[in-house]
Amino acid sequence: MSISAGNPQSIFTGGHWLEEVSGVFPSEDQVLAGVMYGPTGVEFTGTARILPPVAGEDGLSDSPASILAQYLIETAVEFSEPQSGLAWPLFISSMPDSEKLKGDIGSIRDTAGVLDGRIMNSGKTVEHFGIQISLRSLDYQTGWKKGTDIIEFFEQIWNESVIVGSSTYTIFNITKTTPLTHIGVEPGTKRRDVFTINFITTIKEI
Numbered sequence: 001m002s003i004s005a006g007n008p009q010s011i012f013t014g015g016h017w018l019e020e021v022s023g024v025f026p027s028e029d030q031v032l033a034g035v036m037y038g039p040t041g042v043e044f045t046g047t048a049r050i051l052p053p054v055a056g057e058d059g060l061s062d063s064p065a066s067i068l069a070q071y072l073i074e075t076a077v078e079f080s081e082p083q084s085g086l087a088w089p090l091f092i093s094s095m096p097d098s099e100k101l102k103g104d105i106g107s108i109r110d111t112a113g114v115l116d117g118r119i120m121n122s123g124k125t126v127e128h129f130g131i132q133i134s135l136r137s138l139d140y141q142t143g144w145k146k147g148t149d150i151i152e153f154f155e156q157i158w159n160e161s162v163i164v165g166s167s168t169y170t171i172f173n174i175t176k177t178t179p180l181t182h183i184g185v186e187p188g189t190k191r192r193d194v195f196t197i198n199f200i201t202t203i204k205e206i
Helices: 064-074 140-155
Strands: 019-025 044-050 090-092 105-118 125-137 160-164 167-176 181-185 193-205
Touching (some): 064 090, 064 125, 064 167
Antiparallel strands (some): 105 125, 160 167
């Protein structure tokens, strides 16, 4: 970025460059978060790049686990609604057991995220939300394959939209923080293997 006057500062707070604009910027209030042009009221001329709104600086109306569960079920690729009777039902924060749920199921829960500094203009803290996916399978290989499929699926997510109730969210990315881990056979059973994977995700409510 080049500015022809003054002593501007530039910070990158996440996201991706959208477009280039040229002109006069009388105050930093006229520039989106991520670029600061100095004291309010001082004019600079030149070319700047504008950042999109920063994900994670505001709270969410729904939990990250609920948002990702909705997205995973909507895609009809990895999981299904618990009441659908289809393969791999996905539950939030629990892995219930019943005669109808003896087979393969999944669970997603919220975990500790990562705080990633504050936005200079607003002072708000950017958070990357933590989630964990647990899998319970009657067959070790089936559970392991499901886990690797989820990892590959998450690696392809890039600026995806999802609606939960009356709220719309953008899922910017999902990053694996631990490998797929087999934590053993479920207590009290002889054949149901349990696996976990941890991720962090960047989500913004629109």
